[in-house]
Amino acid sequence: MTIQDSLQQIRIQWMERVSRELARGEGVRVGFVEQLERFYDLLEQTVVTGDTAWLDPILYDWGHSPTETNLEQGEYDVSFIINRITALTIEVTRDTLNDKDGLELLAAVIPIFTHSLSVVVRYEMETRVAHISSELNETQEKLQELDRNKSNFISVAAHELKTPLTLIEGYTTMMVDMVEQSDQLQINSLLKGVNTGILRLRQIIDDMIDVSLIDNNLLTLNFQPVWISHLLNLLSNELKKAVASRKQTLVINQFEGSDLMIYGDSERLYQALNNVAANAIKYTPDGGTITINGRLLPGFIEITVTDTGIGISLKHQATIFEKFGQLGRTDLHSSGKTKFKGGGAGLGLPITRGIIEAHGGTIWVESEGYDEVKLKGSTFHILFPTRTEATDPLITKFFGHFEQQKQKLETENSGKENPPTNNPSA
Ligand code: ADP
Numbered sequence: 339m340t341i342q343d344s345l346q347q348i349r350i351q352w353m354e355r356v357s358r359e360l361a362r363g364e365g366v367r368v369g370f371v372e373q374l375e376r377f378y379d380l381l382e383q384t385v386v387t388g389d390t391a392w393l394d395p396i397l398y399d400w401g402h403s404p405t406e407t408n409l410e411q412g413e414y415d416v417s418f419i420i421n422r423i424t425a426l427t428i429e430v431t432r433d434t435l436n437d438k439d440g441l442e443l444l445a446a447v448i449p450i451f452t453h454s455l456s457v458v459v460r461y462e463m464e465t466r467v468a469h470i471s472s473e474l475n476e477t478q479e480k481l482q483e484l485d486r487n488k489s490n491f492i493s494v495a496a497h498e499l500k501t502p503l504t505l506i507e508g509y510t511t512m513m514v515d516m517v518e519q520s521d522q523l524q525i526n527s528l529l530k531g532v533n534t535g536i537l538r539l540r541q542i543i544d545d546m547i548d549v550s551l552i553d554n555n556l557l558t559l560n561f562q563p564v565w566i567s568h569l570l571n572l573l574s575n576e577l578k579k580a581v582a583s584r585k586q587t588l589v590i591n592q593f594e595g596s597d598l599m600i601y602g603d604s605e606r607l608y609q610a611l612n613n614v615a616a617n618a619i620k621y622t623p624d625g626g627t628i629t630i631n632g633r634l635l636p637g638f639i640e641i642t643v644t645d646t647g648i649g650i651s652l653k654h655q656a657t658i659f660e661k662f663g664q665l666g667r668t669d670l671h672s673s674g675k676t677k678f679k680g681g682g683a684g685l686g687l688p689i690t691r692g693i694i695e696a697h698g699g700t701i702w703v704e705s706e707g708y709d710e711v712k713l714k715g716s717t718f719h720i721l722f723p724t725r726t727e728a729t730d731p732l733i734t735k736f737f738g739h740f741e742q743q744k745q746k747l748e749t750e751n752s753g754k755e756n757p758p759t760n761n762p763s764a
Pocket residue numbers: 613617618619621622645647648649650658664670680681682683684685686687688716
């Protein structure tokens with residue numbers, strides 16, 4: 339019998355045995371049998387022509403087929419498949435052909451399998467090296483980004499601190515002159531200027547402290563009764579001046595749930611709402627509208643802050659809640675709290691998220707994208723639980739743990755007093 343005939347003769351058993359073992363061992367893959375049929379056809383061509391290049395295309399496909407997940411989890415080893423194919427071919431040959439035909443067949447195909455193995459290992463290695471180097475590139479980019487953020491932060495923080503300092507410096511110098519000429523009225527207005535500078539400095543330093551508290555899970559909440567409508571009234575009062583100076587309209591709607599008494603840290607919640615609303619003013623051109631709305635959901639209150647501003651690109655939507663996520667945009671930087679596009683140190687939203695999450699809530703943004711001409715606007719959604727008891731989740735957690743420990747101790751102690759017995763009713 340020719341080698342070609344032998345190959346034809348064992349084809350059905352080979353196909354059945356190899357697909358059964360490999361489809362099971364490697365996870366059933368769609369088209370796996372088709373792949374084996376193709377491999378077998380090419381193997382026959384190789385035997386007939388004596389040219390191993392026939393198998394190259396399929397080996398190339400196999401060597402480059404591992405997916406990202408396969409590579410990350412270290413599974414899917416193509417050389418393993420070729421090794422098993424070799425072993426199974428020997429088994430099927432032994433079971434199907436006589437010794438002579440079997441030996442001749444194996445003498446012809448084993449060198450082809452060995453060649454295939456070396457080719458596939460090379461292709462597989464190429465895939466793995468490409469995967470590792472793309473991972474390395476990604477890590478390097480992340481490191482570079484971190485480094486950029488770090489130096490940007492230093493420059494923005496220095497700038498943030500310098501503005502109020504310059505203000506204080508200027509006013510105090512003028513005060514010294516005034517005192518010398520003792521003009522009481524002017525001193526009063528200068529003192530106000532000094533105060534503004536001090537206030538701004540305090541806000542920046544407070545923000546830095548808040549971020550570090552949130553970062554280290556040290557933000558403690560002072561739970562007390564809160565009404566959202568009350569917080570929104572305060573907010574409306576505080577923002578009145580800024581809204582008027584920017585010729586904007588601030589619409590605050592009453593909604594179901596805004597008058598509900600819930601428990602939360604009112605100061606922190608106010609801070610969070612203020613950050614989002616002040617941003618809405620900042621990133622909306624003069625004449626725009628900021629609308630605060632909300633609704634009651636089962637177990638939650640949702641507050642939305644919608645503006646008709648410049649919007650946020652998809653890329654930035656993913657980073658604005660990250661610390662210094664926006665620092666790359668030093669072009670948007672300004673120390674004005676409500677000046678158009680007056681970006682700050684990029685700490686407001688991370689702090690807001692930290693506060694909302696500490697309450698067991700969540701915050702996200704929706705925007706059709708950044709466009710300073712079409713002004714697609716943004717909507718920030720704040721969702722937090724309508725907690726009706728004054729318990730801090732951390733305290734609940736602590737007491738839950740404490741209760742568990744107590745019960746464990748009690749069980750252990752009762753075990754000591756009453757030695758184990760075989761009587762289940764004892
Ligand atoms: P910043 O001090 O820079 O305002 P935030 O953390 O408060 O820092 O906001 C982060 C970034 O998110 C801003 O720099 C801005 O690019 C973007 N952003 C926040 N709110 C809005 C909004 N309402 N419209 C457009 N962009 C916004």
